[in-house]
Amino acid sequence: MIDKRVASLREAIAGIKSGAAVMIGGFGSSGIPFELIEALRLHGADDLTVISNNAGSHEIGIATLLRDRLVRKVVCTYPRSQGSVWFEKLYEEGAIELELMPQGTFAERMRAAGAGLGGFFTPTGYGTKLAEGKETREIDGVGYVLEPPLKADVALIKAHKGDKWGNLAYNTAGRNFNPVMAMAADMTIAEVEHIVELGELDPESVATPGIFVDRVVAQEGIV
Amino acid sequence: MIDKRVASLREAIAGIKSGAAVMIGGFGSSGIPFELIEALRLHGADDLTVISNNAGSHEIGIATLLRDRLVRKVVCTYPRSQGSVWFEKLYEEGAIELELMPQGTFAERMRAAGAGLGGFFTPTGYGTKLAEGKETREIDGVGYVLEPPLKADVALIKAHKGDKWGNLAYNTAGRNFNPVMAMAADMTIAEVEHIVELGELDPESVATPGIFVDRVVAQEGIV
Amino acid sequence: MTRLEPPQMAERLAQDIPDGSYVNLGIGMPVMVANYVPEGREVIYHSENGILGVGPTPEPGTEDPDLINAAKQYVTLIKGGCYFDTADSFAMMRGGHLDIAVLGGFQVSADGNLANWATDNEKYPPAVGGAMDLSVGAKTVYVLMRHTTKAGEPKILDACTYPLTGTGVVSRIYTDLAVLEITDEGPRVVELFGDNSFEDVQAVTGTRLLPPA
Amino acid sequence: MTRLEPPQMAERLAQDIPDGSYVNLGIGMPVMVANYVPEGREVIYHSENGILGVGPTPEPGTEDPDLINAAKQYVTLIKGGCYFDTADSFAMMRGGHLDIAVLGGFQVSADGNLANWATDNEKYPPAVGGAMDLSVGAKTVYVLMRHTTKAGEPKILDACTYPLTGTGVVSRIYTDLAVLEITDEGPRVVELFGDNSFEDVQAVTGTRLLPPA
Numbered sequence: 001m002i003d004k005r006v007a008s009l010r011e012a013i014a015g016i017k018s019g020a021a022v023m024i025g026g027f028g029s030s031g032i033p034f035e036l037i038e039a040l041r042l043h044g045a046d047d048l049t050v051i052s053n054n055a056g057s058h059e060i061g062i063a064t065l066l067r068d069r070l071v072r073k074v075v076c077t078y079p080r081s082q083g084s085v086w087f088e089k090l091y092e093e094g095a096i097e098l099e100l101m102p103q104g105t106f107a108e109r110m111r112a113a114g115a116g117l118g119g120f121f122t123p124t125g126y127g128t129k130l131a132e133g134k135e136t137r138e139i140d141g142v143g144y145v146l147e148p149p150l151k152a153d154v155a156l157i158k159a160h161k162g163d164k165w166g167n168l169a170y171n172t173a174g175r176n177f178n179p180v181m182a183m184a185a186d187m188t189i190a191e192v193e194h195i196v197e198l199g200e201l202d203p204e205s206v207a208t209p210g211i212f213v214d215r216v217v218a219q220e221g222i223v
Numbered sequence: 224m225i226d227k228r229v230a231s232l233r234e235a236i237a238g239i240k241s242g243a244a245v246m247i248g249g250f251g252s253s254g255i256p257f258e259l260i261e262a263l264r265l266h267g268a269d270d271l272t273v274i275s276n277n278a279g280s281h282e283i284g285i286a287t288l289l290r291d292r293l294v295r296k297v298v299c300t301y302p303r304s305q306g307s308v309w310f311e312k313l314y315e316e317g318a319i320e321l322e323l324m325p326q327g328t329f330a331e332r333m334r335a336a337g338a339g340l341g342g343f344f345t346p347t348g349y350g351t352k353l354a355e356g357k358e359t360r361e362i363d364g365v366g367y368v369l370e371p372p373l374k375a376d377v378a379l380i381k382a383h384k385g386d387k388w389g390n391l392a393y394n395t396a397g398r399n400f401n402p403v404m405a406m407a408a409d410m411t412i413a414e415v416e417h418i419v420e421l422g423e424l425d426p427e428s429v430a431t432p433g434i435f436v437d438r439v440v441a442q443e444g445i446v
Numbered sequence: 447m448t449r450l451e452p453p454q455m456a457e458r459l460a461q462d463i464p465d466g467s468y469v470n471l472g473i474g475m476p477v478m479v480a481n482y483v484p485e486g487r488e489v490i491y492h493s494e495n496g497i498l499g500v501g502p503t504p505e506p507g508t509e510d511p512d513l514i515n516a517a518k519q520y521v522t523l524i525k526g527g528c529y530f531d532t533a534d535s536f537a538m539m540r541g542g543h544l545d546i547a548v549l550g551g552f553q554v555s556a557d558g559n560l561a562n563w564a565t566d567n568e569k570y571p572p573a574v575g576g577a578m579d580l581s582v583g584a585k586t587v588y589v590l591m592r593h594t595t596k597a598g599e600p601k602i603l604d605a606c607t608y609p610l611t612g613t614g615v616v617s618r619i620y621t622d623l624a625v626l627e628i629t630d631e632g633p634r635v636v637e638l639f640g641d642n643s644f645e646d647v648q649a650v651t652g653t654r655l656l657p658p659a
Numbered sequence: 660m661t662r663l664e665p666p667q668m669a670e671r672l673a674q675d676i677p678d679g680s681y682v683n684l685g686i687g688m689p690v691m692v693a694n695y696v697p698e699g700r701e702v703i704y705h706s707e708n709g710i711l712g713v714g715p716t717p718e719p720g721t722e723d724p725d726l727i728n729a730a731k732q733y734v735t736l737i738k739g740g741c742y743f744d745t746a747d748s749f750a751m752m753r754g755g756h757l758d759i760a761v762l763g764g765f766q767v768s769a770d771g772n773l774a775n776w777a778t779d780n781e782k783y784p785p786a787v788g789g790a791m792d793l794s795v796g797a798k799t800v801y802v803l804m805r806h807t808t809k810a811g812e813p814k815i816l817d818a819c820t821y822p823l824t825g826t827g828v829v830s831r832i833y834t835d836l837a838v839l840e841i842t843d844e845g846p847r848v849v850e851l852f853g854d855n856s857f858e859d860v861q862a863v864t865g866t867r868l869l870p871p872a
Contacts, residue, residue: 002679002701027495027532028518029511053532080573081518091571100572103494104536104579111533112343115331115750116796118360118367121341123582124540127613129564130574137341139371143613144341148362165703165739169427172529174512176495179531183754199738204392205428206741207531209711211681211703211756225466225488250708250745251731252724276745303786304731314784323785326707327749327792334746338537339583346795347753350826352777353787366826388490388526395742397725399708402744406541422525429528430744432498434468434490434543 004166004216005195009039012189012217016154018045023110023181024052024062025157028081031174033158033191034223037061040156046070051110051152053103053177055079055087060223066090073097075150077106101130105147107180113149114183114212121146155185159208162192163199166213167206175207182212189215227389227439228418232262235412235440239377241268242295246333246404247275247285248380251304254397256381256414257446260284263379269293274333274375276326276400278302278310283446289313296320298373300329324353328370330403336372337406337435344369378408382431385415386422389436390429398430405435412438448640450622457482458639459548459590459620463489467545470494470580473517475590476548490527492544494576496535499527516576539576539583547584549577551591551619553606556653558616558628560589561608574611581612593621593650600652602626602633623647632656661853663835670695671852672761672803672833676702680758683707683793686730688803689761703740705757707789709748712740729789752789752796760797762790764804764832766819769866771829771841773802774821787824794825806834806863813865815839815846836860845869 006012013036016022022040026032041064048071055074056062065071066086074096079087090096101109102124112120121144125131135146157178159168168190170178182188190208195218229235236259239245245263249255264287271294278297279285288294289309297319302310313319324332325347335343344367348354358369380401382391391413393401405411413431418441450458452475460482463469470492471477483489491500493515500515501522509520523529530538538544553561560581564572581587594600602619618636619626624647625637634656635644644657663671665688673695676682683705684690696702704713706728713728714735722733736742743751751757766774773794777785794800807813815832831849832839837860838850847869848857857870 002703028514030495030514031512078573078575080571088571092569098571100574102574102578103532103576104540104583107532107536108338108340111750114754114756116346116753116755117331118344118346118362118365120335120343122540123339123341124579126582127610128578129609130578139341142341163739167739167741170512170529172426172510172513172523173493173496175529175531177532180533183750183756201741202425202428203395203712203736203741204430205425207427209741209743209751210739211705211711211751225490251727253708253727254725301786301788303784311784315782321784323787325787325791326745326789327753327796330745330749334537337541337543339540339542345753347792349795350823351791352822353791386526390526390528393725393742395723395726395736396706396709398742398744400745403746406537406543424528426499426523426528432528432530432538433526434492434498434538 003164004213005164006215006217009035009217009220009222012036012215013039013043016040016043016045019047020045020154021049021051021152023152023155023185024050025176025178025181027053027176031158031170031176031178032061033156034061035219036156036189036191037065038223041065041068041070047072049073049075051075051150053077053106054081055084057081057083071096073099075099077101077103107177109147109150110180110184113151114180117149119146119148150184152185153187155181155188157182157188157190159190159192161194161196161201162190162216163196163201165198166190166210166216167201168192168208168213169201169205170207179208182208187214188212191217191219193219226387227436228387229438229440232258232440232443232445235259235438236262236266239263239266239268242270243268243377244272244274244375246375246378246408247273248399248401248404250276250399254381254393254399254401255284256379257284258442259379259412259414260288261446264288264291264293270295272296272298274298274373276300276329277304278307280304280306294319296322298322300324300326330400332370332373333403333407336374337403340372342369342371373407375408376410378404378411380404380411380413382413382415384417384419384424385413385439386419386424388421389413389433389439390424391415391431391436392424392428393430402431405431410437411435414440414442416442447623447646448642450639453478455590455620455622459588463487463546468492468543470544470547470584472549474550476550477517479548492538494535494539496530496532497523497527499524536579539579542583542585544584546586546588547580548588548590549580551589551601552608553601553603554589554616554619555606556604556632558614559606560611560616561606562611564609566608577611581615586617587615589616589619591621593623600650603652629656634659660836660859661855663852666691668803668833668835672801676700676759681705681756683757683760683797685762687763689763690730692761705751707748707752709743709745710736710740712737749792752792755796755798757797759799759801760793761801761803762793764802764814765821766814766816767802767829767832768819769817769845771827772819773824773829774819775824777822779821790824794828799830800828802829802832804834806836813863816865842869847872
């Protein structure tokens, strides 16, 4: 029997260790697993590496992990959103490490990890500061940068609907980084608005097949 | 106004030149643009490079292009299907060139072309005959082969439904190589079972966004 | 000297968006371009978070919390639009499928290098987002920016002093003073606004310009 | 000597497919394994043409012409199954997400190399399909093949003589005579069928075997 549903957010994030690399889906406020993030904050693990497009803003989501000083390093593309005061404060203090990369490279590195590739040549960033120290190559007159896969121990993702096999469907632009992160982590935990019966999801619009998901939890309304 | 519909198969394949590299979607008999292939056969272009998973079987589809000796080279993963008599005959005669690669490498090379990547390292084929002459590299103890992107002049693909902007939805496993081919060719021509009104396709299950498609044609029942 | 305001700058650029284009509008001034594309032209807007067919701002109360654009503003989806994930969205960008990207700029060099993601302030945390991917990926890159900084320093230069976004990527620059095209010989003025003279514009530019052909 | 027939070989292997596994069954003998997985185990079958949750053969007259498996036979989709394109399907395979791939084999070497896609007949056109991706990608690769060729030649060898599919990829070999596990020290016999002795099996094997532990 395959049943990936877990009964609570606490159970959903059980086992995440201090020092873990944690991918967190979402873009801006869209497709963010806010409840899993809150559960992670209460869970007690620290020294985390957070891999997410943004670095949180105001006093919600990833910003609360930063505020509580649970994060050692942020891997992202755009840490400086409006209201990203906690990131800015810690950065100024030198209390947080930042690995910055172009957004397409970020997504593609995670896809490469999920797809078992050893790396890829991208034209993005060639000739810029973000390619410094990286292997480059000219192919047919175009400059490319070699980028390695980007993996994580855990991915916290957010979907609209999920079933007990872990199949996920998203709402509009809430998809964003969630499907690639689901592929790229050793353990993928999905927060969903609705758990539905097996067979209820249209097999043509399952954007994350269950094989990539380890745990599915319904929102509890905690944030 | 964006209207990619064309009125006939003949118009759909207009402009394909002798010597062109033509991707053809489908796997086995699933998701194959049979009518576009027939139109291409009647069109008159020869010396073609056909890029497709299989090399046709019996007297239908790609096999008819081979039979009429319109194809100089086949790029594929599995030319030897049941009944692939024309491919076998031409191969034995030395009348056709074959470039063979693993199926995942084939799909990924087309995706790389569509995604603007310069190449990727894959573990598939490492240490085998299909990696001979290719650049290899060991990364974290695993052997990888560097594979370049695979482009084409034209892609002939098959979808279930399409609209005038070229958005496509597929039927069950008819998707297969069609979406990556749509990305990887300079001109993508889609044969669809049904042309539907704009907005009729579910925006969550458009597997090929219209941006990748140049022409859409409804089946005429010619094969 | 004639200096267009941002809406007028956006309006001028919008005239050069052809019917049937697939377009990505960067955060800031570029998003204003959508308001001025001449009627009768069908343009499909892409947003890098996974939307093709971005529509106007929703009516208050009808916002879909997940449906935002790259600037994190609520948007809608037009009929014929669709959704995809970020990897697919950047494949679309990097793979050369978008016709036009309109980007803001800190600096543009004579040979079309763009700097628009970081200044030389080391203390301020850098952020890059999708700018680099757009600059190398779109078939045509238009930069929409003021001709000079607030302090009057030129932004069109022999070489950028700020960190680069992409090299040799810019086709045209639409400023508050003029429209310039990057050619193999350097930037050429193709249009002067109001009564601006070539010399006026040259005087506030940090590289030698070519006069209108 | 006891020689299992293909259905019995498939049945034996099926006992080692755990509940909850994601499994890809290769063309030929491997697809028979699905018929023998013990009741009560939920196993999800993957087909490389873009299906997760492959179900049984459809009732005559209900076939969906697009819904075929990798062997190009009509199949169905089970409740909870889904579809994707080939690039995603092979990402799934290559990325190590499948628990088990069951493949046929021409030859397996003592160190787990697999040859199953081409012989040394140069005139016959080669075909590889998804075999190489499966062999490197699945967490565990089981090979299901007869112990010897029809001519009685050993297929388990010091080194493969046919072109390789993958190197060091095989975990276990299920033959008509025995079950063998590839260990760091070489192939170990873990089960002998019927009254087969270790010596019987060693006699038709082209490399030194380790006896059951």
